[in-house]
Amino acid sequence: MREAHLTAPDLRYHRSFLGALREYHEDELRENLRDPADFARWLDDMREAGSHGTAAIERDRVRHRILWWVRDDDYLGRVRINLELNDELTEFGGHIGYDIRPSARGQGHATALLREAIGVAKEHGIVRALLTCAPDNHASRRVIERNGGVLHDLSAAGRLRYWVG
Template sequence: MPELISPTARLAPSFSEAVDEFIAEGRGSEDDHSLTGQMIRDYVIPARGGEWVGEWVERYLADEARWQTEPPENFVTMTMLWWVDGDEYLGRISLRHYLNEHLLQIGGHIGYDIRPTARRRGHATAMLAAALPRIAAYGVEKALITCDADNVGSRKAIERNGGVLEDQRGDKLRFWVPTV
């Protein structure tokens, strides 16, 4: 049964396969402003052709762990969790402990990705449901969650978890979701 866990190098092979799936669908380009796109540009592309998968994954995980207490400039503290089923990486969810102006406009408290081969099986809905009590522990009573206006699957996952559409800003839909 899938569950949320702290990221672990133990799942490096499965995580790397998922990253390859994201790259195959076009993620990681300069116009991909998602956390997954940034991770591909910062860790995967430089490692290609030399590093063993576990090396770049361990560096990535060490840097991500610092986000809980020492985020990069212009970012907020964040907890990342992985959605896994045994040894299979299915997706990730990022819980931002508070909002800055950018996140209030288009990023929100929660961001997530499901690997392409695991989509359309209810994982986003279940992962989000499992994460809501965790973000409530940071004092967030209503979480802002955004998605691209054309991302029907993400919109359904948010709405299934009680999300109420507030508005659309640019190409982003903004929902407020109760956490308790």
């Protein structure tokens, strides 16, 4: 078994991604993703969003990259790396947002995913990354702090803001 790593969203993870949606109870919301051809089109749209064309950027607020955390053929989680900040993201969201599917939590994946995502952010010129989380999300706070996050303040939106880097 290979170690988990970041990769571009890919049709290879279709079945596992659908399994993650079931864990999130989003099955009924993504009925259209069951067909592999529809899933492939959705992946293409996701890869394009935030990186090319005004309409895509407007829809997703800022230029960004979406990567998946995978091991072998298993989808374990995802990360969105915002390549710039706007007022909304400065208050709620920051440069990096991530999640791990419920069945993969508590296994160190979030800490490792964030470590790799910080490296990707640096490759895109983000020297210091802003991350936000809810004050009562102790797991996320630990993940951010394990990756060198330094608490800055509580935003007007009620989110803890950390700087990493």
